[in-house]
Amino acid sequence: MNQHDTIGHTVDLDLVAASWQVRRQDGLTAQEEAQFQAWLALDATHRQAYARMEGVWSGLGELHPTAVAQLARAVPARKKPASGLLRLATAALAVCVSGAGWLGWDHYQRQPIFHESFASARGELLDVHLPDGSVMKLDTATRVEVTLYRQRREVRLPEGQVMFSVRHDSQKPFEVLTDTLRVTVVGTRFAVRNTHAGFGQAGEAVTVEDGRVRVATAGSASAVELTAGESVQANRAGALGTVDTRLAHGALLWREGRINFDGTPLAQAVAEFERYGDTRLVIKDPIVAAMRVNGSFDARLAADFGSALPLVLPVRLREQGGVTEIVAAGKPAK
Template sequence: MNRHATTPSHAAKQDAADAREFDDFARGQDPVLLEAALWATRRSEAMDAATEAQFQAWLGAAPEHATAYDQMAHSTTPAQALPPARIQALRNSLPRRSAPAQRDRPKERSGWLAGLAPFFPQAATAMAAVALVAGGWLGWNHYAGQPTFEKHYATERGQRLDIALPDGSTLQLDAATQADVRLYRDRREVRLAEGQAMFAVQADTAQPFSVFAGPIRVTVVGTRFSVRHTQAGMDAGHTVVAVESGRVRVAPAAPGAQQAQIELTAGQRVTADAAAQLQPVTRFAPASVASWRQGRISFNDTPLREALAELERYGDTRLVLSDPAVGALRLGGSVDLRQLATFTQALPSLLPVRLEPRNGKIEIVARR
């Protein structure tokens, strides 16, 4: 006897295993979706006229067939494009995963499946099963990628806003600040478009908290820190991160960026330029972080033009500059934002300048 003529080949054994696997999987599926997956898989290959006619007849038999086919056609293409390792992993999961049935589940292989068997090679049925699983997998990825909470916050000049987020974290927005908050199932994100904010993050290792500001990404689990990113005033065009308690990681936001990342602890501050280059870390008293929360702004050897631009975030000072040399004069000290008029009156005693009223404004000029 010719042993090779009677011993099943490896391919035949694999086909038989695939058939059993597919039968087990089919019992737990919505029949219409399964038929649609079979047709979508079969039509991705060449079909003869008889098979095409069979497909058209099935498609026109019920309105739900066209809807199911469109859904499965969009699942089959990415499923076939998956790498072999991913396809095998999905096939291995078939006995454990099943889509919710929309009608009674058949206990045995249903008549429609047996009737369609001649139109579907075993490879097509195996890939159809993978497409069903991949469709659910891709659908889950899409589902997981949708935020569970999303809101835009904005403050005007002189306004501050306290925000309690659903995760237990809090934000305090300074004047003239815009921020977008999105909470996802696996992460939390805030995009600070302009202004500055103080963050108190509820610790959750399963959902890291990230703040995107300019070219910088600040990532934490639980801590208190401030982020500033403005186009006017102090540190204009830069991003400043200061930590009150805990730890944060500061890194370029762009994927694949080569710049170094650093970790800050309480009492440390770092500034990044528009190219995400980090300047040397500096130290400060943690209690002084985000002093604007107490209604004060501190200047430390700050050019007068920057100090005035900063104060304009909180109110109309009526102060103007036209002499660059005067604008370059350095200013120090703390200003009460509720007493801007007092600051104006004190300027001539702080710097070699005088005040001249002009057209409803007050021009700061050099003292003669």
């Protein structure tokens, strides 16, 4: 038997195994089960063929729709069975045996064409240009993992804040994954925040400057769509809040190295400064911590922020032990 005959024999045997696999999925009578067992026992190659079929069948449900179409076209017309499932199974086998099976195709599609991790230091803003033409601006103390595939683009944001300018490509959706959120876009400018201090202590946030994005929480089929000027927050449990349609200019000032406060609790404001560097500012009094602060400040000048507080709030600064405590103005010195 030459090589061509061997390949043809293997394909025919696999088609028989495919037929048994589909029939067993539908349920066999006692007589049919006996026939199947007899077929298995007839030759070791029968058992091997059926084992191959089981392996293909177990992964068939994960096949990409494009591959399904390719496989459906791969079976010669004379070998197309009546059952749609059987046709797909035999197509998979026929292509597998010929060396271009869906397993290889699926593995090929799953392989990244680019993978890199990026991180900004505390107090640093970092611009990253991706091979697809997209640009990321990393805020202070931010970590991202970028993976580009042939059919999609993915960024994981375990910590920090990033402004994305996504290169439009309708064939390759761009996704950003945080602890609880999945943000999907094609081409737009938007920011995603996932921090546990400062503004982000209450949860994660997505802000859209241009275009449209889809925001969903992990494990949920529900999602919201944001357009330019809109934002949404999710609490630490992953529940999405209402869409805010009044995006203030100050929400994205961090790209210029500035922090904007708009009725922000003082403790949260100090924590936001701490993301950029040591402030040496401490608050022990919960009444002081809850005081609201407004204004735009240079993220690198925490000392100036502290010095300005007594001018805008009923507080004073008390130096002790190498730190500066912010206390109520009427509180006696110790």
